[in-house]
Amino acid sequence: MKITTQIAGLLLFALFLPFANADEAAIKQALGKSMPTAKIESIKPSEVKGVYEVVLGSSIYYASEDGRYLLQGRLIDVANRIDLTEQRLGATRKAALDKIGTDNMIVFKPKIGKYKVYVFTDIDCGYCRKLHSEIDQYLAEGITIQYLFFPRAGKGSDSYDKAVSVWCAKDRNAALTAAKKDQKLERKTCDNPVDKHMQLANEFDVKGTPMIVTEHGNIYPGYLPAKELVQALQGEKTSQ
Template structure:
């Protein structure tokens, strides 16, 4: 006859077996999905394959990109999935988190940062030194700082590696005072060219993965991407909406 203690031990053991089986199943399905994606996207390696709250559907991340794949690895969904009860856009929420993880992977030490004295929010801006609206945004730096918004710059010279815009980005990075050099370059002044190890191509590769086509491209601190120039007061309002 089983005592209550014996039943409790039995129950815990059964739960442990079920949990292990579930873990193995998830691992097997993730491996199936990775193998399927490798056939059609051999140049990309998923950074994460995780089950979603929807039975049989997995969330796949490739850096900042997010897609959804069925557990058998046959069907891929690249679009909005909306929870009709909560009205949450599950896809966009996932993309925002993936963008932030990818940006964190770059590291703030590999950005040109203009930190607000009383920081309330931090935005990441993909910038091209020769882009007119990028220069307009930089001209408003005092307004962003006054609104408590720190600006972290990533370089995205749209004309590509080896172009004059690319060379200016490298010169800014290699300058003794990067913030001052960025301001000079965006005002049209020449920055003395120096060669050094720099993250410009890494910034550009991340921008490509994020699907950036124009600059400035602003990533808010909740991961939402906002294309184009946004003046300080409006940007502060957008950021506050993201908090609430």
């Protein structure tokens, strides 16, 4: 991994809280008072003495042992050239996706499954449409495609309404394929997971679509042809 000067640009800000106990409970109490809306998933010691890893939603931060300082950035094992933060982020992403559940995704399954990926998609995104136009190629490689919606124009946009209509269709897979071909959809509304998908995309800091997330929580931003995706997934399995 290439270590750049960006690593030195960690965001550091004081919380000015009166807790001095070096334990997880004190840090949780301190952060809870300063950031009451924050969703604290876990707090545990990091690889650095006196620094604690704090998982907020699907993001990772680091806190001083007294809970007074919070740092945002990458923790790097310089000797081994390993991004320890990215390793942990993979696990938090996978846990968040498991919590959403495949029942709340649109899934295209091959006859013989070898790999699974999650794809954040925007119905009107050009490269999202290109990826879906090649869905048979992904399935032929044994890749299960599990779609989540991320209409980049936001809630209430035409793309958002299309995503809801697809979800509410009788045959969601067929409706998604039709929408990707820019065919007219019957506008429908119903209980749907689109807002949850968008919230998760924001937690994952999705900047564009498509964004592919592997079974191990690793991210491949943008379109990847089926053959290249298989190579990436094979490499991922080898490195586990």
